[in-house]
Amino acid sequence: MKTSNAILLAVGLILILFSCSTTRKIDRIRRGDVRAELNLGQDTSFLPEIRNRKVTRDTLKIKDDDGTEVLIMKAIRMEETGEMVANEVLDAAMVTARFRNMAERHGKVDLVFQVVVPASMQDSKWQLRFYPDMYILEDSIRLEPVIITGSAYRKAQLKGYQQYERFLSKIVQDTLRFVDINQLEIFLRRNIPQIYAFKTDSSEVSDEQFESIYGVSEQEAVEHYTNKFARYRNNRRKARQESMYRKYVKDPIVTEGIRLDTVMTGGDGSFIYNYVQTINTRPRLRKVDIVLSGEIYEIGKKIYDVPRSEPLTFYISSLATLADNKERYIFKIVERQAEANTMSYVEFRTGKSDVDVDFGNNRKELGRVRNNIAGLLDNKEFDLDSIIVTASASPEGKVASNNALSHRRSESISRYLNTFIREHEDSVIHEQGIMYDENGRRVTAHRPHISFISRSIGENWDLLDRMVDADSLLTEGEKSLYALHAELTDPDERERAMQADRTYPYLRQVLYPRLRAVRFDFFLHRKDMVKDTVHTTVLDSTYMWGLKALANMDYHTAVKALGSYKDYNTAVALLALDRNLSALEILQGLENTPEVNYLLALVYSRLGDDTKAVEHYVRSCRQNRSFVYRGNLDPEISVLIKTYGLNQEDDNEEL
Amino acid sequence: MRRIRCYLIVCLLLFVGKNAFAQRIAISTNALDYLSLGTINVEGGLSVAQHWSLWAGARINPWTWNLKDVETRNQQRTVWMGARWWPWYVYSGWWVGIKTEYLNYSNTGIWRPALQEGSGVGLGINAGYTRMLSPHWNVEFSLGALGGYLFKYGLYSSPARHYTRSEEPHAFLYPDNPSIAILYVF
Numbered sequence: 001m002k003t004s005n006a007i008l009l010a011v012g013l014i015l016i017l018f019s020c021s022t023t024r025k026i027d028r029i030r031r032g033d034v035r036a037e038l039n040l041g042q043d044t045s046f047l048p049e050i051r052n053r054k055v056t057r058d059t060l061k062i063k064d065d066d067g068t069e070v071l072i073m074k075a076i077r078m079e080e081t082g083e084m085v086a087n088e089v090l091d092a093a094m095v096t097a098r099f100r101n102m103a104e105r106h107g108k109v110d111l112v113f114q115v116v117v118p119a120s121m122q123d124s125k126w127q128l129r130f131y132p133d134m135y136i137l138e139d140s141i142r143l144e145p146v147i148i149t150g151s152a153y154r155k156a157q158l159k160g161y162q163q164y165e166r167f168l169s170k171i172v173q174d175t176l177r178f179v180d181i182n183q184l185e186i187f188l189r190r191n192i193p194q195i196y197a198f199k200t201d202s203s204e205v206s207d208e209q210f211e212s213i214y215g216v217s218e219q220e221a222v223e224h225y226t227n228k229f230a231r232y233r234n235n236r237r238k239a240r241q242e243s244m245y246r247k248y249v250k251d252p253i254v255t256e257g258i259r260l261d262t263v264m265t266g267g268d269g270s271f272i273y274n275y276v277q278t279i280n281t282r283p284r285l286r287k288v289d290i291v292l293s294g295e296i297y298e299i300g301k302k303i304y305d306v307p308r309s310e311p312l313t314f315y316i317s318s319l320a321t322l323a324d325n326k327e328r329y330i331f332k333i334v335e336r337q338a339e340a341n342t343m344s345y346v347e348f349r350t351g352k353s354d355v356d357v358d359f360g361n362n363r364k365e366l367g368r369v370r371n372n373i374a375g376l377l378d379n380k381e382f383d384l385d386s387i388i389v390t391a392s393a394s395p396e397g398k399v400a401s402n403n404a405l406s407h408r409r410s411e412s413i414s415r416y417l418n419t420f421i422r423e424h425e426d427s428v429i430h431e432q433g434i435m436y437d438e439n440g441r442r443v444t445a446h447r448p449h450i451s452f453i454s455r456s457i458g459e460n461w462d463l464l465d466r467m468v469d470a471d472s473l474l475t476e477g478e479k480s481l482y483a484l485h486a487e488l489t490d491p492d493e494r495e496r497a498m499q500a501d502r503t504y505p506y507l508r509q510v511l512y513p514r515l516r517a518v519r520f521d522f523f524l525h526r527k528d529m530v531k532d533t534v535h536t537t538v539l540d541s542t543y544m545w546g547l548k549a550l551a552n553m554d555y556h557t558a559v560k561a562l563g564s565y566k567d568y569n570t571a572v573a574l575l576a577l578d579r580n581l582s583a584l585e586i587l588q589g590l591e592n593t594p595e596v597n598y599l600l601a602l603v604y605s606r607l608g609d610d611t612k613a614v615e616h617y618v619r620s621c622r623q624n625r626s627f628v629y630r631g632n633l634d635p636e637i638s639v640l641i642k643t644y645g646l647n648q649e650d651d652n653e654e655l
Numbered sequence: 656m657r658r659i660r661c662y663l664i665v666c667l668l669l670f671v672g673k674n675a676f677a678q679r680i681a682i683s684t685n686a687l688d689y690l691s692l693g694t695i696n697v698e699g700g701l702s703v704a705q706h707w708s709l710w711a712g713a714r715i716n717p718w719t720w721n722l723k724d725v726e727t728r729n730q731q732r733t734v735w736m737g738a739r740w741w742p743w744y745v746y747s748g749w750w751v752g753i754k755t756e757y758l759n760y761s762n763t764g765i766w767r768p769a770l771q772e773g774s775g776v777g778l779g780i781n782a783g784y785t786r787m788l789s790p791h792w793n794v795e796f797s798l799g800a801l802g803g804y805l806f807k808y809g810l811y812s813s814p815a816r817h818y819t820r821s822e823e824p825h826a827f828l829y830p831d832n833p834s835i836a837i838l839y840v841f
Contacts, residue, residue: 187747189790190840214705216744224743 034121038292038312039114099313104281117271124150130294144259154263164248171237184225251300283552288314317633320550323572329537336529340522344369353408355416382524386451389414390519392460394512399491403458410454460515478503594624605636662734683838692729693718702745711736727764746840751782763814770811777803793838801831
């Protein structure tokens with residue numbers, strides 16, 4: 001074979017080898033030899049105040065329930081000697097569990113996980129995009145992606161931007177550039193020299209047309225000396241900006257809406273990114289799944305879809321589950337009797353006592369009273385017992401005749417209303433129709449017996465005194481004159497004296513009619529109630545509403561609703577809002593149930609008092625074993641467990 | 656000489672009798688002509704409208720040179736007048752012009768020792784570009800062609816006229832007056 005042929009063959013083989021390298025990489029990824037995954041990192045509690053606590057591995061001395069003192073320290077039982085020996089436990093290097101318990105605080109949970117991308121998946125010509133998907137209840141949300149860009153890929157992206165920049169730089173923004181200023185100026189100086197006379201003149205000159213001797217204006221000269229082709233070309237470029245951007249920058253560099261975009265240069269190790277996502281919790285949220293999927297891009301085109309990784313599960317616990325959801329009742333006292341009243345101004349003809357519906361304003365007034373009574377009769381809760389009708393009269397005329405007249409008038413109204421009530425009841429019965437009870441017997445409607453009591457006051461001087469006193473139209477002098485007349489004991493004499501006053505017409509026309517009033521007092525009782533008072537228990541709706549808000553993690557509403565009760569649930573709500581001292585005050589007054597002890601442990605842990613915290617936690621566990629497991633869910637307790645190795649004792653005991 | 660005087664008077668008449676301040680007068684001289692054995696030339700123009708101007712000019716070369724012991728001369732006496740059309744504005748930019756010309760020449764020794772003499776009239780066209788350098792000064796480039804009739808012609812073997820080659824009057828046509836001129840506008 002000729003040497004030239006051999007060289008060609010060799011070169012060809014080498015080229016083929018190099019071009020295959022990326023496809024080989026893809027094949028390896030496809031086969032699954034190389035994959036990106038999600039991991040839970042080392043567990044440090046997400047609550048910063050707990051993370052920053054100084055870990056002092058002191059021994060603690062706590063008092064047990066029955067008063068005995070106990071020492072707590074991390075210890076194991078030596079097999080050979082059987083005695084307890086203090087020891088330290090090294091933290092594990094990497095947690096390989098696929099689930100973790102997270103506690104919700106203040107309505108939020110921090111989900112912390114790691115995205116691990118091995119070195120063999122990275123390539124300088126590639127861009128890797130990873131999308132963590134979050135599955136909450138029925139929703140799935142795509143979280144912000146993590147992007148790893150190879151340096152060659154980034155260079156190609158930037159090259160597109162550079163080309164676009166170069167194009168942009170060719171666009172001239174200053175339109176004067178197209179005008180041959182030199183020639184234009186010479187031309188103007190030569191042919192339209194008047195313009196230059198105005199150059200330094202700052203007076204207000206309207207847009208005068210300066211012209212040369214042959215009628216050529218300045219604008220025409222400017223237009224002539226403009227390079228029209230260049231201007232046209234520039235405008236074309238400006239119009240094409242958008243399409244040129246799309247042409248040059250095929251793969252724009254995204255800066256918004258992504259969590260991270262990093263350029264890997266050397267990249268001889270795996271890439272690990274600690275992803276923290278804070279989410280707002282909602283009711284019924286117990287578990288969140290996170291799954292990683294991704295894509296590999298080369299030169300702006302997708303070449304591979306990374307299949308979904310195994311899910312990572314976060315179990316969410318909340319303080320609200322510690323609430324006591326028993327129903328609460330409150331006492332209510334229900335009275336049998338009730339009262340109502342109304343006033344009406346029924347008008348009578350002078351000296352007459354019969355009720356004339358068409359006289360004066362009677363139709364309206366009586367209609368109103370009838371409506372009131374009908375309303376009370378039809379009331380479902382109450383029954384009408386009796387009605388007291390009180391009539392009063394105005395002072396003109398003789399006292400004796402006035403008294404008798406008002407008495408007659410009150411009787412007349414009572415009769416009128418009695419008739420009305422009877423008619424009303426009859427019509428109700430008529431509407432209801434015929435009713436049969438369960439035995440087939442005809443039921444006669446019960447017609448209530450309403451007693452009418454009529455009273456009369458006669459001349460209502462008291463009311464008149466009060467009205468004059470309160471009247472805003474009478475002067476002080478007139479009022480004192482009236483008071484002077486009031487010293488006369490005989491009402492008739494008094495009236496005669498008042499007739500001489502200047503204000504008498506006003507009294508007669510405006511105030512007297514108000515004295516001719518009839519007052520109705522209605523006495524009612526609750527239907528079907530026999531005893532005078534009844535004590536019942538009713539569901540305390542405020543309290544239940546507060547509990548519901550607590551379960552929904554609406555802590556502010558819960559505290560508002562439960563605040564006044566100052567009991568265990570109030571403490572739970574206050575703790576959810578981090579109002580530790582208020583909660584402590586309440587809890588210290590409560591009986592030491594295991595729940596109360598657990599909450600006290602939580603509060604003391606938050607306040608930094610480890611001794612008391614451990615004391616209460618141990619007591620609560622001793623009273624109720626389930627709190628051993630609950631302790632792992634709350635970071636305030638779990639940090640204590642870890643620091644002092646609390647639950648190991650129980651574990652060892654079980655063994 | 657009579658004819659030259661005639662033409663010059665006609666040109667001068669053009670400059671007189673019009674509103675002097677509405678027009679602009681220009682004067683120019685062609686640098687290239689000086690290179691052709693020292694031809695002195697002057698040209699004057701008068702603008703009459705935005706696009707039109709009138710021109711008149713004269714060229715004279717009285718010298719006789721002795722280059723490398725050969726008698727060389729490009730003597731001529733030429734006078735012309737014409738008009739120019741400026742597409743944009745007088746005295747700036749491109750232009751085309753026509754002229755009538757009376758010429759009278761006698762040259763020898765430039766390419767060959769023969770003597771050539773003649774006088775005639777012609778019609779020429781030329782076109783050029785004037786670039787403004789300042790409100791008054793310009794530089795002008797132009798080319799043209801001249802065609803006409805030589806009513807007196809002589810071609811001799813040498814300046815001493817020993818042998819006559821031809822003495823026929825005839826028509827002529829040749830490119831004429833390449834110019835790089837300096838123009839002054841008043």
